[in-house]
Amino acid sequence: MVLEIRNVSKNFGGIHALKDVSFKIQEGEIYGLIGPNGAGKTTMFNLITNIFEPTSGQILFHDTNITGLKSHKITEQGICRTYQNIRLFSQMSALKNVMVGGHCRSSSGVFSSVFRTKKQKSEERGLTQKAEELLDLVGLLEHKDTLAENLAYGQQRRLEIARALASNPKLLLLDEPAAGMNENETDSLYDLIKLIQSKGVTVLIIEHDMPLVMKLCDRITVLNFGEKLAEGTPYEIQNNESVIEAYLGREEDVEIA
Numbered sequence: 001m002v003l004e005i006r007n008v009s010k011n012f013g014g015i016h017a018l019k020d021v022s023f024k025i026q027e028g029e030i031y032g033l034i035g036p037n038g039a040g041k042t043t044m045f046n047l048i049t050n051i052f053e054p055t056s057g058q059i060l061f062h063d064t065n066i067t068g069l070k071s072h073k074i075t076e077q078g079i080c081r082t083y084q085n086i087r088l089f090s091q092m093s094a095l096k097n098v099m100v101g102g103h104c105r106s107s108s109g110v111f112s113s114v115f116r117t118k119k120q121k122s123e124e125r126g127l128t129q130k131a132e133e134l135l136d137l138v139g140l141l142e143h144k145d146t147l148a149e150n151l152a153y154g155q156q157r158r159l160e161i162a163r164a165l166a167s168n169p170k171l172l173l174l175d176e177p178a179a180g181m182n183e184n185e186t187d188s189l190y191d192l193i194k195l196i197q198s199k200g201v202t203v204l205i206i207e208h209d210m211p212l213v214m215k216l217c218d219r220i221t222v223l224n225f226g227e228k229l230a231e232g233t234p235y236e237i238q239n240n241e242s243v244i245e246a247y248l249g250r251e252e253d254v255e256i257a
Protein backbone atom coordinates (compact mmCIF):
# COMPACT_ATOMS: atom_id res chain seq x y z
CA MET A 1 0.00 0.00 0.00
CA VAL A 2 1.42 3.42 -0.94
CA LEU A 3 -0.95 5.55 1.11
CA GLU A 4 -3.47 4.71 3.77
CA ILE A 5 -5.87 7.30 5.14
CA ARG A 6 -7.16 5.81 8.38
CA ASN A 7 -10.24 7.33 10.08
CA VAL A 8 -9.07 10.87 9.45
CA SER A 9 -11.06 13.85 10.74
CA LYS A 10 -10.27 17.56 10.65
CA ASN A 11 -12.14 20.30 12.45
CA PHE A 12 -11.57 24.01 11.91
CA GLY A 13 -13.31 25.51 14.92
CA GLY A 14 -16.89 24.40 14.45
CA ILE A 15 -16.41 23.28 10.84
CA HIS A 16 -16.01 19.56 10.30
CA ALA A 17 -13.97 19.68 7.08
CA LEU A 18 -13.34 15.91 7.20
CA LYS A 19 -15.23 13.29 9.20
CA ASP A 20 -13.74 9.85 9.75
CA VAL A 21 -12.49 9.36 6.19
CA SER A 22 -10.57 6.21 5.22
CA PHE A 23 -9.19 4.95 1.92
CA LYS A 24 -6.13 3.15 0.61
CA ILE A 25 -4.10 3.76 -2.53
CA GLN A 26 -2.16 0.95 -4.14
CA GLU A 27 1.20 1.26 -5.85
CA GLY A 28 0.95 2.50 -9.44
CA GLU A 29 -2.67 3.63 -9.25
CA ILE A 30 -4.17 6.86 -10.45
CA TYR A 31 -6.61 7.57 -7.64
CA GLY A 32 -9.27 10.28 -7.87
CA LEU A 33 -10.63 12.41 -5.03
CA ILE A 34 -13.82 14.13 -6.11
CA GLY A 35 -16.80 15.89 -4.55
CA PRO A 36 -18.73 19.13 -4.64
CA ASN A 37 -17.10 22.43 -3.59
CA GLY A 38 -16.17 22.50 0.08
CA ALA A 39 -16.33 18.69 0.39
CA GLY A 40 -12.89 18.55 2.04
CA LYS A 41 -10.63 17.51 -0.87
CA THR A 42 -7.94 20.16 -0.51
CA THR A 43 -8.05 19.73 3.26
CA MET A 44 -7.15 16.08 2.68
CA PHE A 45 -4.09 17.16 0.62
CA ASN A 46 -3.18 19.63 3.36
CA LEU A 47 -3.28 16.83 5.92
CA ILE A 48 -1.24 14.42 3.79
CA THR A 49 1.47 17.07 3.32
CA ASN A 50 1.06 18.21 6.96
CA ILE A 51 0.15 21.81 6.32
CA PHE A 52 -2.35 20.94 9.04
CA GLU A 53 -2.44 18.00 11.44
CA PRO A 54 -5.58 15.88 11.53
CA THR A 55 -7.84 16.30 14.55
CA SER A 56 -7.88 12.51 14.74
CA GLY A 57 -6.86 9.55 12.62
CA GLN A 58 -3.66 8.49 10.93
CA ILE A 59 -1.92 8.81 7.59
CA LEU A 60 0.41 5.99 6.59
CA PHE A 61 2.88 6.08 3.71
CA HIS A 62 4.31 2.70 2.76
CA ASP A 63 2.97 1.38 6.09
CA THR A 64 4.82 4.03 8.11
CA ASN A 65 2.84 6.54 10.15
CA ILE A 66 3.65 9.99 8.75
CA THR A 67 0.94 11.89 10.67
CA GLY A 68 2.45 15.10 12.00
CA LEU A 69 5.81 14.65 10.24
CA LYS A 70 7.28 18.00 9.13
CA SER A 71 6.35 18.95 5.55
CA HIS A 72 9.92 18.82 4.25
CA LYS A 73 10.36 15.34 5.76
CA ILE A 74 7.22 14.26 3.94
CA THR A 75 8.73 15.53 0.67
CA GLU A 76 11.93 13.65 1.46
CA GLN A 77 9.91 10.48 2.03
CA GLY A 78 8.56 10.84 -1.52
CA ILE A 79 5.29 12.77 -1.49
CA CYS A 80 5.00 15.89 -3.62
CA ARG A 81 2.09 18.08 -4.65
CA THR A 82 0.85 20.82 -6.90
CA TYR A 83 -1.60 23.51 -5.78
CA GLN A 84 -5.04 24.60 -6.91
CA ASN A 85 -3.64 28.08 -7.54
CA ILE A 86 -0.45 28.03 -9.55
CA ARG A 87 2.55 28.73 -7.32
CA LEU A 88 5.49 29.31 -9.66
CA PHE A 89 8.31 31.83 -9.35
CA SER A 90 6.96 34.05 -12.12
CA GLN A 91 10.22 35.94 -12.69
CA MET A 92 12.31 32.77 -12.99
CA SER A 93 12.85 30.70 -16.11
CA ALA A 94 11.04 27.41 -16.54
CA LEU A 95 14.35 25.60 -15.98
CA LYS A 96 15.11 27.41 -12.72
CA ASN A 97 11.60 26.72 -11.43
CA VAL A 98 12.16 22.99 -11.87
CA MET A 99 15.65 23.19 -10.36
CA VAL A 100 14.20 24.81 -7.23
CA GLY A 101 11.96 21.77 -6.90
CA GLY A 102 15.01 19.49 -6.98
CA HIS A 103 17.02 21.38 -4.38
CA CYS A 104 15.28 19.80 -1.41
CA ARG A 105 16.89 16.50 -2.41
CA SER A 106 20.42 17.84 -3.00
CA SER A 107 22.90 16.91 -0.31
CA SER A 108 25.35 19.81 -0.19
CA GLY A 109 25.63 21.49 3.20
CA VAL A 110 26.05 25.10 4.31
CA PHE A 111 29.77 25.38 3.47
CA SER A 112 29.39 24.16 -0.06
CA SER A 113 26.58 26.65 -0.73
CA VAL A 114 28.84 29.47 0.47
CA PHE A 115 32.02 28.42 -1.31
CA ARG A 116 30.58 26.58 -4.29
CA THR A 117 32.74 23.52 -3.89
CA LYS A 118 33.44 21.03 -6.64
CA LYS A 119 30.75 18.83 -5.16
CA GLN A 120 28.18 21.59 -5.40
CA LYS A 121 29.12 22.45 -8.96
CA SER A 122 28.72 18.86 -10.07
CA GLU A 123 25.47 18.62 -8.15
CA GLU A 124 24.27 21.77 -9.94
CA ARG A 125 25.10 20.18 -13.30
CA GLY A 126 23.16 17.09 -12.25
CA LEU A 127 20.18 19.23 -11.25
CA THR A 128 20.25 21.10 -14.57
CA GLN A 129 20.32 17.86 -16.53
CA LYS A 130 17.51 16.37 -14.45
CA ALA A 131 15.44 19.57 -14.82
CA GLU A 132 15.91 19.45 -18.60
CA GLU A 133 14.78 15.82 -18.68
CA LEU A 134 11.66 16.76 -16.72
CA LEU A 135 10.92 19.73 -18.98
CA ASP A 136 11.22 17.33 -21.90
CA LEU A 137 8.81 14.92 -20.19
CA VAL A 138 6.17 17.64 -19.77
CA GLY A 139 6.80 18.99 -23.29
CA LEU A 140 8.41 22.28 -22.26
CA LEU A 141 12.09 21.78 -23.08
CA GLU A 142 11.98 24.31 -25.90
CA HIS A 143 10.69 26.87 -23.38
CA LYS A 144 13.34 26.20 -20.75
CA ASP A 145 14.61 29.80 -20.78
CA THR A 146 11.16 31.39 -20.88
CA LEU A 147 10.08 33.19 -17.71
CA ALA A 148 7.28 31.29 -16.01
CA GLU A 149 4.97 34.32 -16.26
CA ASN A 150 5.31 34.33 -20.04
CA LEU A 151 4.16 30.73 -20.46
CA ALA A 152 0.59 29.97 -21.49
CA TYR A 153 -1.72 28.88 -18.70
CA GLY A 154 -1.68 25.18 -19.61
CA GLN A 155 2.11 25.30 -19.86
CA GLN A 156 2.36 26.81 -16.39
CA ARG A 157 0.31 23.95 -14.98
CA ARG A 158 2.63 21.45 -16.73
CA LEU A 159 5.64 23.31 -15.32
CA GLU A 160 4.19 22.92 -11.83
CA ILE A 161 4.02 19.19 -12.39
CA ALA A 162 7.64 19.10 -13.61
CA ARG A 163 8.68 21.01 -10.50
CA ALA A 164 6.84 18.57 -8.25
CA LEU A 165 8.50 15.66 -10.06
CA ALA A 166 11.96 17.15 -9.48
CA SER A 167 12.05 15.78 -5.96
CA ASN A 168 11.50 12.21 -7.25
CA PRO A 169 8.13 11.57 -5.64
CA LYS A 170 6.75 8.08 -5.29
CA LEU A 171 3.34 9.68 -4.76
CA LEU A 172 2.29 12.79 -6.67
CA LEU A 173 -0.69 14.83 -5.45
CA LEU A 174 -2.34 16.94 -8.15
CA ASP A 175 -4.88 19.57 -7.01
CA GLU A 176 -7.20 20.41 -9.92
CA PRO A 177 -4.53 20.24 -12.63
CA ALA A 178 -7.07 20.72 -15.44
CA ALA A 179 -8.64 23.86 -13.95
CA GLY A 180 -8.83 26.57 -16.60
CA MET A 181 -7.50 24.32 -19.37
CA ASN A 182 -9.05 24.12 -22.82
CA GLU A 183 -9.91 20.76 -24.39
CA ASN A 184 -6.56 20.32 -26.14
CA GLU A 185 -4.64 21.19 -22.99
CA THR A 186 -6.76 18.72 -21.00
CA ASP A 187 -6.10 15.98 -23.58
CA SER A 188 -2.36 16.46 -23.32
CA LEU A 189 -2.63 16.60 -19.52
CA TYR A 190 -4.27 13.17 -19.67
CA ASP A 191 -1.34 11.84 -21.74
CA LEU A 192 1.14 13.40 -19.32
CA ILE A 193 -0.43 11.88 -16.20
CA LYS A 194 -0.54 8.46 -17.90
CA LEU A 195 3.13 8.88 -18.79
CA ILE A 196 3.96 9.76 -15.18
CA GLN A 197 2.10 6.63 -14.05
CA SER A 198 4.08 4.53 -16.53
CA LYS A 199 7.29 5.78 -14.86
CA GLY A 200 6.16 4.13 -11.62
CA VAL A 201 4.73 7.19 -9.83
CA THR A 202 1.44 6.74 -7.98
CA VAL A 203 -0.95 9.65 -8.49
CA LEU A 204 -3.70 11.09 -6.27
CA ILE A 205 -5.73 13.67 -8.16
CA ILE A 206 -8.41 16.17 -7.15
CA GLU A 207 -10.33 17.22 -10.23
CA HIS A 208 -13.69 18.71 -11.19
CA ASP A 209 -13.42 17.76 -14.89
CA MET A 210 -15.53 14.59 -14.69
CA PRO A 211 -14.84 13.22 -18.20
CA LEU A 212 -11.11 13.46 -17.42
CA VAL A 213 -11.50 11.85 -13.99
CA MET A 214 -13.56 8.98 -15.37
CA LYS A 215 -11.10 8.31 -18.20
CA LEU A 216 -7.98 8.67 -16.09
CA CYS A 217 -8.60 7.14 -12.67
CA ASP A 218 -8.33 3.50 -11.64
CA ARG A 219 -10.35 4.13 -8.50
CA ILE A 220 -12.13 7.09 -6.97
CA THR A 221 -13.28 8.28 -3.54
CA VAL A 222 -16.18 10.73 -3.43
CA LEU A 223 -16.35 13.18 -0.54
CA ASN A 224 -19.48 15.08 0.42
CA PHE A 225 -19.67 17.52 3.35
CA GLY A 226 -16.43 16.03 4.69
CA GLU A 227 -17.65 12.44 4.63
CA LYS A 228 -16.79 9.59 2.32
CA LEU A 229 -19.86 9.05 0.19
CA ALA A 230 -18.57 6.31 -2.09
CA GLU A 231 -15.48 4.53 -3.33
CA GLY A 232 -15.03 2.46 -6.46
CA THR A 233 -14.08 2.27 -10.11
CA PRO A 234 -15.22 5.05 -12.45
CA TYR A 235 -18.06 2.77 -13.62
CA GLU A 236 -19.23 2.12 -10.05
CA ILE A 237 -19.06 5.81 -9.16
CA GLN A 238 -20.99 6.92 -12.23
CA ASN A 239 -23.76 4.49 -11.36
CA ASN A 240 -23.88 5.17 -7.63
CA GLU A 241 -27.24 6.67 -6.61
CA SER A 242 -25.91 8.69 -3.65
CA VAL A 243 -23.17 10.16 -5.80
CA ILE A 244 -25.60 11.20 -8.50
CA GLU A 245 -27.84 12.75 -5.83
CA ALA A 246 -24.99 14.60 -4.15
CA TYR A 247 -24.08 16.29 -7.41
CA LEU A 248 -27.58 16.83 -8.76
CA GLY A 249 -28.88 17.80 -5.31
CA ARG A 250 -26.66 20.87 -5.39
CA GLU A 251 -27.77 21.70 -8.91
CA GLU A 252 -24.20 21.93 -10.06
CA ASP A 253 -23.54 21.68 -13.71
CA VAL A 254 -21.55 18.50 -13.37
CA GLU A 255 -22.08 15.44 -15.49
CA ILE A 256 -20.73 12.32 -13.89
CA ALA A 257 -22.20 9.72 -16.21
Ligand SMILES: Nc1ncnc2c1ncn2[C@@H]1O[C@H](COP(=O)(O)OP(=O)(O)OP(=O)(O)O)[C@@H](O)[C@H]1O
Binding pocket: 012, 015, 016, 017, 035, 036, 037, 038, 039, 040, 041, 042, 043, 044
Ligand atom coordinates in the same frame (compact mmCIF):
# COMPACT_ATOMS: atom_id res chain seq x y z
N1 LIG B 1 -7.71 26.80 6.96
C1 LIG B 1 -9.03 26.68 7.11
N2 LIG B 1 -9.68 27.31 8.10
C2 LIG B 1 -11.02 27.21 8.26
N3 LIG B 1 -11.81 26.47 7.47
C3 LIG B 1 -11.22 25.82 6.46
C4 LIG B 1 -9.82 25.87 6.20
N4 LIG B 1 -9.53 25.09 5.11
C5 LIG B 1 -10.71 24.60 4.71
N5 LIG B 1 -11.71 25.01 5.49
C6 LIG B 1 -13.14 24.64 5.37
O1 LIG B 1 -13.21 23.24 5.26
C7 LIG B 1 -14.22 22.86 4.33
C8 LIG B 1 -13.59 22.02 3.22
O2 LIG B 1 -12.78 22.85 2.38
P1 LIG B 1 -11.83 22.29 1.24
O3 LIG B 1 -11.09 23.46 0.67
O4 LIG B 1 -11.04 21.15 1.75
O5 LIG B 1 -12.90 21.77 0.18
P2 LIG B 1 -12.68 21.28 -1.32
O6 LIG B 1 -13.43 20.01 -1.47
O7 LIG B 1 -11.23 21.26 -1.63
O8 LIG B 1 -13.41 22.44 -2.12
P3 LIG B 1 -13.11 23.05 -3.60
O9 LIG B 1 -13.54 22.00 -4.57
O10 LIG B 1 -14.01 24.26 -3.62
O11 LIG B 1 -11.66 23.37 -3.65
C9 LIG B 1 -14.85 24.15 3.82
O12 LIG B 1 -15.99 24.40 4.60
C10 LIG B 1 -13.79 25.18 4.10
O13 LIG B 1 -14.33 26.46 4.29
